[in-house]
Amino acid sequence: MTSSCNPVADRLRDAVHGLRGDGRGWILFSVALGWAFTLGLRFLVPALLPQVKGAFDVTNATAGLAITALWVGYAVMQFPAGVLVDRFGERTLLTASLCLSGVSLCLLGLSPVFAVFFAASAAFGLGSGIYGPSRGTVLSRTFTANAGTAFGITLAVGSLGSALLPNVATAVVGQVGWRFVLAGLAVPFFVAAALTWRVVPERSTAETKPAAVDRSPRRLVRDIVNTLSDRSIRLATVAVALLLFVYQGLTAFLPLYLQTKGLDQQTAALLFGLMFITGAMSQVVAGSAADRVGMKPVLLVVTAVGVVTPAVLTVTSGTAALAVVVAVLGSRMAVNPVTNAYIVGALPDQIEGAAWGFIRTAFFLVGATGSTFVGFFADAGQFDLAFLALAGLSAVALGCYALLPGET
Template sequence: MTRSRRRLHDALAPLRGDGRGWVLLTVATGWLFTLGLRFLVPTLLPQVKTTFALNNAAAGFAVTVIWGCYALMQFPAGLLTDRVGERTVLATSLALSAGSLALLAAAPLFAVFLLAAAAFGVGSGLYGPARGTSLSKAFPDNDGAAFGITLAAGSVGSAVIPLVAGTAVGALGWRLLVGGTTPAFVAVAALAWVTLPEPIGATRSDGGSTPVPGPSAVEAVRRLPRALRDRNVLLASLAIMFYLFAFQGLTAFLPTYLVAHEGIGQGVAGPIFALLFVGGAVCQLGVGTAADRYGARPVLVAVAALAVVTLLVVPVVDGRLAWATLVFLLGTRMAIAPVTNAYVVARLPDDVQGAAWGFLRTCLFLVGSTGSLFVGAMADAGRFDAAFLALGGVTAVAVVCYAGLVPGQ
């Protein structure tokens, strides 16, 4: 066995055994398609705008609808996860996403397109809380690494799927590209139903193996204030909110910016945009493990600070090679996700972990979803460059929040 293969084997060994390898494989694969498809729409926005005769603000609103509905589903998804278990919620999420993508591809009017976008937001919105709690429960001692692998898989999907779409859209059209992903979601939904345990969590107090549901919705809501009282949870959540706003604004319009503002053809802009997620995948694999070893706070501050710098230099970059380098570096901001997710979920009470995490995600993604609308409006006002500078300032606020975390808690 070569040295690199031995290192890979040693890194993966703690993540396997007792069915945990299947949990990780299934959850990561589902996230690969779920996240990849959310970033397919921004890649295809130039064609969608042409089909429905839209301006930038209207196109940005379509992306906001996806992320807004995704956000609104986080709390209900958390409640459902506590009640019926991760397997049911994850399989349902993937199946609903498949149906919504078929409708999105067939939409004859922009109003129907928005309805389908909302449906995809709802379907994909079920995935996040169940993904987080399933990994936290399956990997209590290696959650940073497990989150890192899963979110890196999402980054790979976000790189490969838009890359293929950007290359093939001229020949196939955006409708066929979107609709062609439906079978993949159906297949992964079946995989989730077959391989994931149901539920991962509590059993009867008498020692029997029949699972019992979590607390009722009313009881879960009653327990939320206690679950969210932790200072570190609140600070980390605020940081995520500002970070998501900037990330959503960046990813929704970076392909459009490259094509319309920088004059780069879509056949080249697509691969450059894919580098964002390649950079994210590379960093997510290493940063999650680094946080397990050195602690979350220094890792979060360092990655977020780099994210500020890369956004501030967007208006001065010129040339395809320079853009490819910058976009790869912009992707390093995605390394925040596995560390912050693991950090927050581990500090939530077990009895309402899904509900509390879902509630936080609803608030965070709902605010974050407006980032695309903000950048779209700025672009229509002729202030595309200023929009990216503003996103850098918003990310700087996240740095301050991460710096305020109390080490060792």
């Protein structure tokens, strides 16, 4: 008899095997594929801003407004999307999101003036914003026994999309042009939409009826407020809002910060991509670990590492040492699948989508200000102080997770 020399790989293989059967593997594949394009395109548009600025002859500040519109559109769409999930089900919402995102990419690539590009960017934010709440609820409903692993794989694939798509686009944009890159990427969105419509099942009438009948806006708000009175949901929401704020601040300025430490632009970009790759790996490992040992221990360990690494980064120099710290920094992404699974699993079934959408709107709006926060310190020449502040906010999130009740 032989035994594997890699027990971690064996456990991951077993966990992934448990996600298959009864069409669940195809559901996971389609949801993860759609998320890879959705998340990857949110980081691709900023990567092409130099070409966009040149085409429309606009300033950095004006071009940046298009990115702001994208993220604000994504944030504000979370709550309406959650309500729509309860009414129409995940299959319809996921497919609609991918189709709307594809159409908006065509508009981005074919924009004759910057005003149209700005509107198309906002439209992409709104269309892609439908995806998140329905992604969360379909995974929670489909993978009741191993939601952590399912969330981990999905978000890991999204992180890989964030690492790969912008790099591929910037590598080919000189040959084919930014318009062809954006408009051409509409095609895989439409393909992903067709696959999603085919493999994701519709909710039964019994599952969608409670949200569709006799649920007034006042009652819906009251039910959501009552849900948020649950201490564990409230603590987890505050923690993830803080961590998303930190994540937005880090990802917006990490390449520039690395250049202040003596790295050239290309090396800084490679290390930035390395962060997403290690983040993808950590998301799969953390999701699987949460299913085996519980969510709270995993949240505490991952967040504790996320407290230390931004502070260590401020005193690190040299390409090799920075690469190690940035790789470890990527592990903080592992908190996302575990927290998502924790919150969605704790929400009442009858308002799961609406409550999850409301929570996502709240923490994405908070998180969107992270880049502005770090930018303020950067303009004052205080990058190190900004990263130390992010470490402190991560410590507050760690305290919130520590107060979560133990799992039974």
